[in-house]
Amino acid sequence: MGSNLKNFVVALLVPLPSIVFYLSFLKHFEHIANAGGGADESFISSIWAWCFHHPLLLANVLFFFNVNVLFWVIGHLQNSHWMIDLYWTVIPVMLVHYYATHPLAQYNLWRSKIVILLTWVWAMRLNHNYLRREKWHWGAREDWRFTDMRAQYGRHWWWISFFAVYVAQQVFLIGVCLPLHVVHSVDKPLNVWDFVAILVAISGITVAYFADTQLHDFVTRNEKMKELGKPVVLILDEALWRYSRHPNYFGELLWWWGLVIFAWNLGQGWTFVGSLINTMCLAYVTGLVEQRMLKQSHRAEAYRLYQKTTSVWVPWFKASDGLGKEKTT
Template identity: 65%
Template sequence: MAVASSNLKNALIAVSAPLPSILFYISFLRQSNSVSPLYIWCYHHPLLLAFVLFFLNISLLFWVVGLLQNSHWMIDLYWTAIPVMLVYYFASHPLAESDFWRSRLVIFLTSVWCIRLSHSYFRRERWQFGAREDWRFTDMKQQYGQNWWWASLFSIYLSQQVFLLGNCLPLYVVHSKNKQLNIWDLVAASVCVAGVTIAYFADTQLHDFVIRNDRMKQLGQPLAPVLDEGLWRYSRHPNYFGEQLWWWGLTIFAWNLGCGWTFFGPLMNSLCLAYVTILVEQRMAKQQYRAEAYIRYQKETSVWIPWFKKSLARKEKEI
């Protein structure tokens, strides 16, 4: 009963959290004839307005909620929803201009990505809201100690504002330039679809592996130390690879419209994910039952990009 009550409470919090930005934007759209300075600024600065709303509603409000609950779980949930909210925001802004089909294609792809990632998130969390926060946040909380209350604003929220909005810049570009659909849009869409597909199957294979190990643990049987099947046979982090492929595919849309500078968004995100990869692998190697098998797995298997197994015997001979 307590779990159900907590889940309902967190669901209500999650649904209510973005309402200030949503209601403000709806009010802005209805004031089409307004001459107020606020309306004029919002009208002429759609990208800056997105940054301001993110800062006030996500970085600050979500941070306060996290402090009150002593758990910063909500930002992970909204990683799946914010890009969809942003693409509809950019598409509906009064200054928006774009090719009709490119806009619809990008909106559709972003929606598919959101559904895929949301499904993966809730499946991993056993269909609960706020059951736990990311283990990396918990580790940082221990590292920062009494300073965590203010350090969390920078290390969790402001940093992710930079990463997320940087990744989503192509969504703005697509809705700020009107150029006829061409072959590069199809290339971009193909890369995005490939990324979403790889990430879906990789996450599903990982989920099945975790479920099998949970059952083995309940039966008192030895756990499988390493997932070395499916996509995971060719990459140690195929889910990360698929996710990055999605963001780089989105950037091709912007590059095709003359805004290749937007590549810095996925580049920063990839560098951050490289660091996260190191943390994840260090954590795996510290678990006694899988340490030896995982170290061997590291030596044999590509980090991100799926590739054939390395010959460990040949490698040791070369060394």
């Protein structure tokens, strides 16, 4: 079996433990409910009772064992932690359906349908970009940040990776998806703020899609120029990238903060903490990406000028380069 097919099969099968456990919980809950409320006091029934009363904790337990532990073991067996990048696009979809189908769920049907649809659209966009970037190869490489950390921590990477790659992802993913839990915990009629949230979320998905597509086209053109022995374009400084150094990150942030507006409208504004943590993480990643660009000697000078004249995240008009001129590469 080729590595591409093997990784596809692994990615397809790896969430099954959580899915099977949750479906078993729903089956047992339905059985107990039909039997009149739970005469069975066995240990197994007590587990189902805990799952019933603690939906958010159950989501964290399933994440811990199915992602933190299982993904970590598979990552070391394959010597690559590629799968967590792919599942960034899948786990929110799984969570929104989990929250919507949990027996304690209560929600406005239209708001639920809208949020589920938006989550699917967001996931398909991000998954398409991931696979397109990897040239449609499953597990071809792991995130360059993990590769750098692997070299940095050496023989200690085996245990540090559990926290740096997986436990950290649990904080981010469960955190940013808190609004999905709120949407399926509060039944309140739709109002104007829901439409504001929809507009922000769709704007984020749209901006991220076009930004990633423009970046993909830029990289593809440069690869062709290299093959032809011609000079490459040093900096992507057109379309959205003319007004923001990281418009793809800006779009991604808009999406998550759009979900926060849904939760705030339902009286659970505290869930902004997940998007705040994610924003802080993305700010750190932005710094790493820019440091990486500046380490490339052939484009360092051009990128420094790009930094001086172009907004970091929020698209804005060009600034002066310090010499009274606007950059126009």
